Amino acid sequence: MSLSKMDIKKLNTIFLRIFNLTVLMSLLFLTACTGSRQSNSTGSKVKIFVSILPQKYFVEKIGGSDVDVYVMVRPGQNPHSYEPTPKQMSALSDTAIFFAIGVSFEKVWLDRIASENPKLIIISTQKGIKLRKIEAHSHSVHNGAENSEESLDPHIWLDPVLVIQQARVIADGLIQVLPEKRASIEANLQSFILEMANLDEAIRNEFKGITHNSFLVFHPTWGYFSDRYGLEQIAIEQEGKEPSARHLTEIIETSKKKNIKVIFVQEQFSKTYAEAIANAIGAKVITFDPLAEDYSNNLLKTAKIMAEYLK
């Protein structure tokens, strides 16, 4: 059997068509894949970045198994002076949302993060929250910029009632990138709100038996918490810097007047001044972690210990 010239020509044409069709289908397939990856919503989890560990807890509770949460400020690091690593910066390229909270490293880095990642949605979870003024504290040291915003207290995550507001903002952001998951996100939000309401009540109960409400801190982290539960924090740190001799003398006098017997510190800041003042007034220095990931358990445990020292 032999093929005529005519037959060979026909076969070639058929092969060429099949080849073209294969190429066309491969191209379509590739386009489809790239398309779904860019939308960040089909198939696998959606990638989220947050600034601090407690926010990871919030976003995971609300996003459930649909989110993969990455944290900028790792355990033990200071959110006021933090600098993102090159690895973190490049990880932002396929991230859907960055939930900012207002800690000072964001003021330095968010503009750059936004301009390098035009598709990244940046959401401030301070939205709708009336910020309080911070005690003897400024965040201007690290970025050299001085404005009125600098004297506002960024520690909004330490009041469970304010966390409920942040949770609504988080849920709205997640629904924006996962519209098909609206029902489960709303359900998760409701149980998280209940968790925060229960936590608020449990903390309130802890402070029922206290006889005095003032305490010293090095860094004024507990402002919203103190406002909520009727406490008063007195900051050793001054404008985000080490205290002057005059400020130290004032603190020692105030502590004696108010019979303050406890100083709360945290790992992210120096304990030198707290220990010196503790020696001068006969107070105890207690370490807390306001940036723990295990948010609810940690905050209740902290409240219990605080209450013990305020009885």
Ligand code: ZN
């Ligand atoms: Zn702080």
